[in-house]
Amino acid sequence: MIHLLLLLLTAIGFGLLCLSRARHQSDLLGRKLTGKAANRARWGGLFSLALAFFVAGDRIGWAAGTLEWLGAASVGAVSTMLMLSLRSSRNSSR
Amino acid sequence: MRNGFRQSMAWLHTWTGLLLGWLLFAIFVTGTSSYFQEEITAWMTPEVRSVPADAPHGFAAATRWLAREAPNASEWAIYSAGKRAAGLQLYWANGPDAPAGAPTSARLDGTGRKADARETRGGEFLYRFHYDLHYINWYWARWIVGVAAMAMLVAILSGIVTHKKIIADFFLLRLGKGQRSWLDAHNASSVLFLPFILMITYTGLVSLATHYMPWGIAANYADEGKFFEATFPWPAPPEKAGAAPLTAVAPLVARAERAWGAGAGSVRILNPGDRTAQVIVSTAPDSGMSVRQRSLTFDGVTGTLVSAHNPAGAATATEGTMIGLHAGRFASSMLRALYFLSGVAGCVMVGSGLILWTVKRRARLPDPDRPHFGFRLVEKLNVGAIAGLPFAMAVYFLANRLLPSGATGRSDSEIAAFFIAWSAIFVWAAARPTRSAWTEALAVAAMSFAAVPIVNALTTDRSLVASLAAGDRVFAGFDMAMLLVAAGFGWAAAKAWRRTVSPGAGARKRSTATAAEAA
Numbered sequence: 001m002i003h004l005l006l007l008l009l010t011a012i013g014f015g016l017l018c019l020s021r022a023r024h025q026s027d028l029l030g031r032k033l034t035g036k037a038a039n040r041a042r043w044g045g046l047f048s049l050a051l052a053f054f055v056a057g058d059r060i061g062w063a064a065g066t067l068e069w070l071g072a073a074s075v076g077a078v079s080t081m082l083m084l085s086l087r088s089s090r091n092s093s094r
Numbered sequence: 095m096r097n098g099f100r101q102s103m104a105w106l107h108t109w110t111g112l113l114l115g116w117l118l119f120a121i122f123v124t125g126t127s128s129y130f131q132e133e134i135t136a137w138m139t140p141e142v143r144s145v146p147a148d149a150p151h152g153f154a155a156a157t158r159w160l161a162r163e164a165p166n167a168s169e170w171a172i173y174s175a176g177k178r179a180a181g182l183q184l185y186w187a188n189g190p191d192a193p194a195g196a197p198t199s200a201r202l203d204g205t206g207r208k209a210d211a212r213e214t215r216g217g218e219f220l221y222r223f224h225y226d227l228h229y230i231n232w233y234w235a236r237w238i239v240g241v242a243a244m245a246m247l248v249a250i251l252s253g254i255v256t257h258k259k260i261i262a263d264f265f266l267l268r269l270g271k272g273q274r275s276w277l278d279a280h281n282a283s284s285v286l287f288l289p290f291i292l293m294i295t296y297t298g299l300v301s302l303a304t305h306y307m308p309w310g311i312a313a314n315y316a317d318e319g320k321f322f323e324a325t326f327p328w329p330a331p332p333e334k335a336g337a338a339p340l341t342a343v344a345p346l347v348a349r350a351e352r353a354w355g356a357g358a359g360s361v362r363i364l365n366p367g368d369r370t371a372q373v374i375v376s377t378a379p380d381s382g383m384s385v386r387q388r389s390l391t392f393d394g395v396t397g398t399l400v401s402a403h404n405p406a407g408a409a410t411a412t413e414g415t416m417i418g419l420h421a422g423r424f425a426s427s428m429l430r431a432l433y434f435l436s437g438v439a440g441c442v443m444v445g446s447g448l449i450l451w452t453v454k455r456r457a458r459l460p461d462p463d464r465p466h467f468g469f470r471l472v473e474k475l476n477v478g479a480i481a482g483l484p485f486a487m488a489v490y491f492l493a494n495r496l497l498p499s500g501a502t503g504r505s506d507s508e509i510a511a512f513f514i515a516w517s518a519i520f521v522w523a524a525a526r527p528t529r530s531a532w533t534e535a536l537a538v539a540a541m542s543f544a545a546v547p548i549v550n551a552l553t554t555d556r557s558l559v560a561s562l563a564a565g566d567r568v569f570a571g572f573d574m575a576m577l578l579v580a581a582g583f584g585w586a587a588a589k590a591w592r593r594t595v596s597p598g599a600g601a602r603k604r605s606t607a608t609a610a611e612a613a
Contacts, residue, residue: 064425081282082390
């Protein structure tokens with residue numbers, strides 16, 4: 001369970017970070033976010049990644065937890081990248 | 095000036111990466127497979143079934159077996175690879191009265207019975223290959239691997255400098271765009287997995303540091319043997335003094351596990367059945383993050399604790415933990431899966447980098463239909479390394495099932511099959527046009543991986559269906575992983591095939607341009 005939670009938190013974290021980037025917003029949402037909303041997405045994303053780190057350290061132990069957090073972060077970033085790649089190719093073919 | 099620096103780094107990245115890329119790819123692939131070394135060994139010895147219930151009882155059963163089969167030995171040793179191992183490995187040193195050809199090793203299954211497993215090196219061959227290579231002296235092999243790892247470190251650092259937009263392009267993966275897509279895949283696999291890739295390269299070098307830099311030892315110890323004696327004590331059995339019954343082993347193992355709060359992985363018994371008997375219990379390889387093992391030595395007659403070995407110096411702990419991080423033996427199943435995925439990302443990084451070298455240069459060739467020798471050589475080596483090595487691994491697994499189980503030198507034949515298959519792809523790539531060679535090599539790799547579960551079902555009673563029904567995660571997982579890899583190679587083969595029938599967008603653009611010029 002804890003492992004799934006970590007993957008979820010890191011995927012949300014990188015998803016929000018991706019959303020805070022002006023160049024990806026129209027691919028992901030179909031519109032641009034306001035500066036304020038983009039800021040909120042950025043901080044939300046960072047918070048989610050930080051939360052995942054503390055959850056991992058607290059539940060798995062700081063040594064193995066840090067490793068698992070790094071691994072989960074890589075998987076979260078890759079899943080965000082794949083989602084973005086899928087959405088932008090769909091948008092461009094439309 | 096800054097641009098000049100970046101350009102020189104790009105040059106360094108390109109050429110260190112290319113020169114050692116093929117070897118690095120092989121090291122990454124076999125190393126990544128080693129995260130499942132025990133599972134591969136279990137699959138390759140289908141005769142060994144159950145897994146030991148708990149260490150004290152497993153070791154006690156093995157001791158009883160040894161007392162029956164090798165009562166006059168001067169030393170018994172029982173090894174377990176930890177929680178994931180199937181069965182125990184036994185070694186013993188026969189006494190002077192034993193005949194010359196008497197056996198000195200055996201494998202027991204979880205119930206303490208001798209397992210008549212087929213002779214195979216199993217996952218250990220792939221593990222050893224990733225730093226000792228094969229058919230060449232291990233001393234020089236480690237130097238070659240070390241040079242490759244150092245080149246890797248150079249390529250990573252110069253790659254970071256060369257990559258202009260790490261943050262801006264962090265999430266970018268543009269598919270179906272030729273060179274752009276290869277570059278994105280190369281960047282994504284390295285940037286998103288950078289912590290792992292840096293860690294694995296650096297700790298890989300650390301794990302062989304005493305091999306590369308023996309001067310620290312030379313300055314402090316009379317010879318290397320003295321250093322290893324002090325670091326990894328390995329007492330020899332003393333002169334025998336007269337018979338005395340051996341104490342029960344299970345309570346000693348249980349006591350050691352309680353003292354450490356970690357599992358026991360090996361028991362050595364010196365002079366069993368003698369008054370001078372000693373029982374040395376050591377921690378299991380998966381019992382902690384550091385690979386340096388702790389051990390307790392007990393009197394073999396009375397069972398009292400004689401001494402404890404606990405390598406706890408800061409430098410030893412750091413080194414042991416770095417090697418532990420590299421090998422990941424301590425990892426839980428989730429962390430192991432993440433290690434494996436990160437390793438796959440490393441393979442993608444090296445493979446896409448090698449392919450990128452050709453993709454980038456093909457567009458600039460004076461005559462793309464007749465490239466110069468260097469270009470062709472790189473292309474052929476790419477096919478042989480990237481499609482050939484995985485194919486060789488599938489053949490290794492197939493050979494394990496197809497070679498007769500009683501044949502002499504069986505494990506060597508399996509390894510020979512591996513290298514014959516691998517060389518065959520190099521020969522094939524040299525003989526065929528490169529584009530067709532890619533399609534054919536990838537397709538034959540896909541078919542071989544798909545054949546592994548089928549041949550397994552035909553030659554053993556542990557088919558995928560039977561394993562799923564029995565809830566056997568190791569066997570079912572192995573077969574399903576083979577199918578997954580087969581699907582991946584099948585997809586790649588289909589991609590490569592489509593490119594041979596209708597050449598890529600770049601080529602089409604070029605031909606329309608020349609047509610326009612002609613008109």
